[in-house]
Amino acid sequence: MVDLFDIRKEYTQGRLDEQTAAKDPMTQFHAWFEAYRETLPVEPTIMTVASVDAEGQPWQRILLLKAYDEQGFVFFTNYESNKGQHFANNARASIHFFWIGQERQIQVQGIVTKMTRAEAESYFHSRPRESQLGAWASKQSRPLANRAELEANFAAVKEAYEGKDVPLPDYWGGYRLVPERVEFWQGGEHRLHDRIEYRRNGREWLQQRLNP
Template identity: 80%
Template sequence: MVNLGDIRRQYTQGRLDEQTAAADPMTQFHAWFEQYRGTDPLEPTIMTVASVDAAGQPWQRILLLKAYDENGFVFFTNYDSNKGQHFAENARASLHFFWINLERQVQVQGMVEKISRAEAEAYFHSRPRESQLGAWASAQSRPLADRATLEAQFAEVSKQYEGQDVPLPDYWGGYRLKPARMEFWQGGEHRLHDRLEYSLADREWKKQRLNP
């Protein structure tokens, strides 16, 4: 067994107070996100997205947050991927943001829904051309014989769309997670962390402190 019990860190960056935190969690998220982005992280939009398959098995993967507003959090993927199939059967999902340099975490639970075709088109055509072609070349999450096969598929679609715009595949688009619960975590000394939970009931957010 690899014993990691001696690896410890004290969390002393700050505090999270329910009296001064925003009444709306998206306002609080925006404030924290802007502070985090100001630290010049390598990948500011990185997040973990969790889904549940038909057998009840949770899955997680890293994706990039591409937009957020009062309606929720937007990310993009192949609808035929594992997560797309999970969401088709069970729209409940969770996001997790870990901002270690600020000693903060944010978790979000809610339901996902597909964004409009127009929104997907706008984002898809803002991507680098190679990424657009990659969406056609890859049957995401499906078995693949080898790397050479993937590169051959990419070369084929590159030739197919040479000299023309790359269309949005029918199986590719975005999801919006509409939050029903959000939790903000600020690391605290002696493991006395600050945890603030927002839960949505009757279209109003209730805010309360949780034990660490």
Template identity: 50%
Template sequence: MSEISDIRREYTLGELHSEDVPSDPMVLFNAWLEVVRDSKMQDPTAMSVATVDENGQPFQRIVLLKRFDNDGFVFFTNLESRKAQHIANNAQVSILFPWHSLEKQVAVTGVAEPLSKAEVIKYFMSRPKDSQIAAWVSKQSSPISARQALESKFAEMKAKFANGDVPLPKFWGGYIVRPKSIEFWQGGEHRLHDRFIYTKVAEAWEHSRLAP
């Protein structure tokens, strides 16, 4: 096996000073996301969503952020998926944006709430038609015999909806994660990273610096 314990590097791309930390974390998140998008990083909206099953076992997976505002962070998924089953049992989730190439990350804790059907339909109808069809094909997280089964089902559904709109599957929806805390991490030299955490208190945000 290759040796990995000595793999390390210095973080030198930026700093996060107290005077640059606004009172509203969404202002800082938006600014950071713009930097990430301008950097041409692949999948700038990719985020790891962690949920917990009924036995307390955590699971993580990558999904794409589709919208954010002062209310929270929005993603869409199959409502019969493992993550959706976990959320139905325990809506406490965490999110991580791992922007490694820019030496930044944002970690969020919060509560996932289902989106309204109107919001789900609006987004679903904006997707490319093949993506709409794919939503019908996969019973997410369930065992399948082979990839060919998916491809055959996709071809079948594509023929079925060839001459019309693709309806919203009843098992497809989305969530908004309403944040309780948002932590910003900026890599620093000599492992002296800059970390600031925002915590929701009543309807206001409080923030403080954390030791690296």
């Protein structure tokens, strides 16, 4: 066993309490997201997305948040990927943000719903052309013999669409995670962290402090 017991850090960047927290989680998320962006992070939209397969095994991967509003959190992917297959069988999912510079975490649980094709078209055509081509070249999550096969697929797609607009693949689009529970975590000294939980209650949100 590699002993990591001596790696310790005190969290002293801030506090979060019921008086300063917003009344709804999306307002609170926006405030924290904007504060994080001001620190010039390398990639402020990085998040972990968790899904569950047909055997009940949880999976996680890093994706990029592409939009958010009062309805939830938006990301895009291949519908035939592992996560796409998971969501088709079990729409419950979770996302997690860890903004270590400010000693903050946000976890969200809820239901994933597909974006409309028009919404997917709008985002797809905003991407760099090479990324659009990559969506056609990669059969995401399926076995691949080697890197050369992937590069050959990309070259073939690039040639096929030379001088043409790259269309949105039928198997590619967006998801919105509609939150049912959101928790904000602010690191605290002596591991006395601040945790504020929001749970949806109809059209309202119930707020509760949790033990660290």
